[in-house]
Amino acid sequence: MTAALECRDLWKSYSSKRVGLKTLLLRPEVARTSRYARRWALQGVSFKVSRGQGFGVLGANGMGKTTLLSVLLGIVQPDRGSVSVQGRVASLLELGAGFHPELSGRDNVFLYGSILGMRLHEVEERYHAIVEFSELGDAVEEPLRTYSNGMVTRLGFSLIAHAPADVFLIDEVLAVGDARFQEKCRRHLQEFRKRNGTLVIVSHDMEALAEVCDEGIRLEMGEVTDAGPIGDVVRRYQRP
Amino acid sequence: MIERSPWQLLEFLYLLARMELKARYKGRFLGYLGAVGLIFALAFVFWIAFKVIMGLDLPNYSVYLVAGLFPWAWMSMGVVSASRSFVANAGLIKEMGIAHAILPLSNVVQEMMHFALALPLIVAWVAIPGDYPPTWSWLWQIPLLMALQLVFVYPLALAAALANAYVRDIEYWLGIGFVLLFFATPMVYPVSMVPEGLARYFELNPFHALMECWRTVFIESRFDATHAAYAAAFAAVEGVVVWFLYRRFAPRVGEVV
Amino acid sequence: MSAHSLELLYLLVRKDLKVRYKSSVLGYLWALANPFAFALVYWVAFKYIMRVQMENYSLYLITGIFPWVWLSSGITQATRSYQNNASLVKKVRIPRAILPLSSVAQEMAHFLFALPVIVGFLMFAGGFELRASWLWQLPLLLAVQLAFVYPIALVFAVGNVYVHDIEHLVGLAFAMLFFLTPMVYPISMVPEGLRRWFELNPLHALMDSWRGVFLSGTLDGGKLGYAVACAALFGAVAWLCYRRFAPRIGEVL
Numbered sequence: 001m002t003a004a005l006e007c008r009d010l011w012k013s014y015s016s017k018r019v020g021l022k023t024l025l026l027r028p029e030v031a032r033t034s035r036y037a038r039r040w041a042l043q044g045v046s047f048k049v050s051r052g053q054g055f056g057v058l059g060a061n062g063m064g065k066t067t068l069l070s071v072l073l074g075i076v077q078p079d080r081g082s083v084s085v086q087g088r089v090a091s092l093l094e095l096g097a098g099f100h101p102e103l104s105g106r107d108n109v110f111l112y113g114s115i116l117g118m119r120l121h122e123v124e125e126r127y128h129a130i131v132e133f134s135e136l137g138d139a140v141e142e143p144l145r146t147y148s149n150g151m152v153t154r155l156g157f158s159l160i161a162h163a164p165a166d167v168f169l170i171d172e173v174l175a176v177g178d179a180r181f182q183e184k185c186r187r188h189l190q191e192f193r194k195r196n197g198t199l200v201i202v203s204h205d206m207e208a209l210a211e212v213c214d215e216g217i218r219l220e221m222g223e224v225t226d227a228g229p230i231g232d233v234v235r236r237y238q239r240p
Numbered sequence: 241m242i243e244r245s246p247w248q249l250l251e252f253l254y255l256l257a258r259m260e261l262k263a264r265y266k267g268r269f270l271g272y273l274g275a276v277g278l279i280f281a282l283a284f285v286f287w288i289a290f291k292v293i294m295g296l297d298l299p300n301y302s303v304y305l306v307a308g309l310f311p312w313a314w315m316s317m318g319v320v321s322a323s324r325s326f327v328a329n330a331g332l333i334k335e336m337g338i339a340h341a342i343l344p345l346s347n348v349v350q351e352m353m354h355f356a357l358a359l360p361l362i363v364a365w366v367a368i369p370g371d372y373p374p375t376w377s378w379l380w381q382i383p384l385l386m387a388l389q390l391v392f393v394y395p396l397a398l399a400a401a402l403a404n405a406y407v408r409d410i411e412y413w414l415g416i417g418f419v420l421l422f423f424a425t426p427m428v429y430p431v432s433m434v435p436e437g438l439a440r441y442f443e444l445n446p447f448h449a450l451m452e453c454w455r456t457v458f459i460e461s462r463f464d465a466t467h468a469a470y471a472a473a474f475a476a477v478e479g480v481v482v483w484f485l486y487r488r489f490a491p492r493v494g495e496v497v
Numbered sequence: 498m499s500a501h502s503l504e505l506l507y508l509l510v511r512k513d514l515k516v517r518y519k520s521s522v523l524g525y526l527w528a529l530a531n532p533f534a535f536a537l538v539y540w541v542a543f544k545y546i547m548r549v550q551m552e553n554y555s556l557y558l559i560t561g562i563f564p565w566v567w568l569s570s571g572i573t574q575a576t577r578s579y580q581n582n583a584s585l586v587k588k589v590r591i592p593r594a595i596l597p598l599s600s601v602a603q604e605m606a607h608f609l610f611a612l613p614v615i616v617g618f619l620m621f622a623g624g625f626e627l628r629a630s631w632l633w634q635l636p637l638l639l640a641v642q643l644a645f646v647y648p649i650a651l652v653f654a655v656g657n658v659y660v661h662d663i664e665h666l667v668g669l670a671f672a673m674l675f676f677l678t679p680m681v682y683p684i685s686m687v688p689e690g691l692r693r694w695f696e697l698n699p700l701h702a703l704m705d706s707w708r709g710v711f712l713s714g715t716l717d718g719g720k721l722g723y724a725v726a727c728a729a730l731f732g733a734v735a736w737l738c739y740r741r742f743a744p745r746i747g748e749v750l
Contacts, residue, residue: 014495075334075494088243098332102263111259114252115332117244264661271662278669289676293686294547416531419672423542433546 003086004167004198005049005072010081012042012067012222041067042078043222049215051086051166054189054199056209056216056230058237064222065202069171072200087166087198090116092156105131105140105147105155112156116163126162133188134158135181150177161188167198186211206234249342256346257353276358280365283309286428298430300459303372306365307458308427308451310358311385315393315447316418318351322397323404323411330497340490344397352390366458375461385453388468392450392475395482402485405493425451446474502592509599510606529611532566533559539681549682553712556623560711561680561704563611568646568700569671571604575650576657576664583750593743597654601647605639619711628714638706641721645703645728648735655742658749678704699727 041064049055057065070076072083073091098115099108109130113123131140134154144152154177160168168189177185189212193199203209209216209230216233218226226233244252265271283305290296298304322344326333329343359382367374404410425447426434434442442448449467456464536558543549551557575597579586582596612635619625657663678700679687687695695701702720709715 070334070494077491100259100263102266103259107259107262111255114248114255117248119248120251120255274662275665278666282669282673285673285676288691289682290547292688292691293679294543294549294682296547415668416534420534420538423538429542429546435545438545 003048004051005085008046008082010042010045010071010078012071012078013040041222045224047217049198049200051198052193052196053215054193054213056213057202057219058216058233059219064219066171069169069202072169085167088164089167089169090160090163090165091169092160099144101145102143104143105136108144109159112159118163122164130158130162133161154181157185169200171202210234253342253346253349257349260350261353272357275354276361279309279313290428296429300371303366303459304455306362307455310355310362311389311451311454312427314351314355318348318393319397319400320414322347323400323414326401326405326493326497333497334494340493341398344401345394348394348397372459377461378457381457381463385457388472389450392471395478399482399485402489405497421447446471502595506595506599506602510602513603529614532562536562543681551683553623556619556712559615559618560708563608563615564704564707565680567604567608571601571646572650572653573667575600576653576667578654579658579746579750587747587750593746594651594739597650598647601650630714634710634716638710641724641728642703645724648731651735652738655738658746674700699724
């Protein structure tokens with residue numbers, strides 16, 4: 001089974017102090033030394049995800065989960081190590097990043113779809129299915145700033161869910177919408193996996209992770225402290 | 241990173257520009273006209289100030305003004321709004337891994353759309369008094385100059401966006417810089433009025449070269465090859481310099497924005 | 498305005514000034530560099546190229562441009578003040594009238610920083626002398642300009658929340674006004690017929706008052722009175738406008 005996604009020994013740090021122009025021009029040696037506290041967001045993270053697999057990442061906030069996803073997406077370059085991803089990637093990292101509040105839901109679907117890398121005709125073909133899944137109805141013609149948080153996520157998730165992708169990267173967004181909608185999302189993700197789609201999810205929602213993923217890791221201070229079948233990892237996380 | 245084919249990139253660019261304009265004018269055509277009208281109003285003010293009050297002696301000064309103001313507005317507003325593009329779209333850059341370079345391009349294209357919309361009005365303005373009738377050559381000269389200006393302005397816009405991501409003040413400096421440049425690139429007076437000693441420096445100004453090209457097309461229906469070549473050469477140099485800057489600084493934009 | 502509001506105002510202005518100059522190399526000098534750069538460019542453009550004939554043209558420019566920048570930048574910044582602080586407006590109960598005032602106050606702070614330099618310029622470049630009359634004329638003009646600028650800033654700030662076009666218009670409008678309020682040429686150059694209209698411009702009354710004070714220590718009662726009257730009118734309009742439209746800002750933002 002070919003690996004759809006693989007991380008090899010990822011290291012990523014952030015320096016916490018912003019360098020101003022004055023410092024840069026007048027005292028360049030300061031800018032370069034490690035006087036600035038370096039925080040290691042990722043330390044030697046490695047894992048492999050096969051096609052059709054669901055992979056969960058657990059951990060408290062600030063432990064490196066979002067950094068990991070950013071690195072997987074190629075937004076952030078790791079200091080050390082490498083990432084390889086096979087196939088088209090769709091991600092839902094932040095609620096509505098890329099959504100324009102003044103535009104209608106419909107306009108935003110097309111815009112966001114294009115941001116995700118979809119061709120106009122691809123969005124056209126899927127438009128009705130997207131609107132239906134989101135359960136927005138006529139509200140899709142209204143400007144986005146009139147939507148509740150829940151409506152925005154439903155639209156965002158619906159768009160992602162219908163995007164032609166081989167790999168989904170999702171961060172914490174399974175928790176919005178009522179129980180019924182969440183169930184619908186989970187089922188959709190399961191079906192996605194059955195079609196050989198690969199899933200990487202970061203979430204606090206243990207139930208959802210257990211339902212949708214089969215393997216996972218636990219991140220603590222940027223290090224992988226546990227790995228294996230998702231059920232086991234979750235159980236060990238919950239036992240204090 | 242999200243992979244994009246060239247077609248997808250073009251579609252994306254088109255959507256970005258169109259959506260931004262749509263959000264800005266909420267589909268009101270009058271909004272568009274208003275923006276265009278404002279520039280004519282500015283030309284009017286300069287005409288009053290310099291021709292009527294200061295007695296600037298130039299035949300058909302109003303045409304001189306209009307032929308320069310619109311391309312200038314495209315350039316300056318394009319670059320200034322582009323400088324904000326990384327900061328304003330921090331979410332897109334950080335969360336979606338979007339290719340940064342396309343954002344400032346969308347701003348420049350938006351302003352180009354304003355310019356294109358204003359063209360019929362500019363042509364009417366120039367043609368109606370009768371001294372400078374439109375000729376068929378405008379049909380190829382204008383698009384050619386638009387392409388030249390696009391290639392000239394985009395690297396500046398990209399550099400501005402990169403700089404502003406790291407040093408937030410740049411936006412402010414730019415707005416002011418363009419006003420200063422406006423007077424230093426003869427925009428409201430002809431370069432002939434510049435005293436001998438200084439004229440040489442004015443001729444070195446690539447912005448002047450570009451604006452002169454526009455004016456010669458509208459006023460003389462001639463394509464000013466020398467100035468165009470100079471502007472193109474400058475654009476090429478810009479392109480190379482900004483390419484290097486982009487490679488060096490773009491990857492970390494996601495962290496500072 | 499309550500004591501609490503004044504404290505808040507002070508804090509807001511201080512925060513903005515700090516943020517603005519943190520990554521700026523020039524710091525204090527920036528407040529001056531900007532208007533001086535303009536004055537320099539206009540001086541070259543109009544004295545040497547347009548051949549404006551006027552004695553002490555550079556002083557004419559300097560004494561007008563600094564108050565102008567306070568006015569135009571103050572209003573331009575204020576126009577976006579609600580959008581720039583949207584989360585503050587929507588989530589915290591603050592007297593909303595404070596936000597545009599903070600922009601105006603910021604620019605006034607810049608102007609105050611620049612005052613010693615303007616005076617210095619007058620003395621060293623122009624050979625002028627310090628005048629005792631400045632001790633009351635300058636504060637008076639400061640107060641008049643503040644009373645003049647703030648209502649406009651408030652109306653634009655509130656208006657911009659509902660009609661976003663305003664922020665795009667303001668910049669261009671001031672560019673145009675700059676040439677119509679004689680700022681780079683003396684009003685004497687304006688032909689008879691037009692001059693009447695120029696004199697109706699309250700901005701002219703205000704800016705000319707500044708020049709009068711700096712250059713000759715005289716304060717023209719007529720002009721000042723006109724500026725004050727306009728300020729009162731703007732104040733009334735702004736108050737009405739604020740009462741009517743400000744309460745709903747939180748929803749529209």
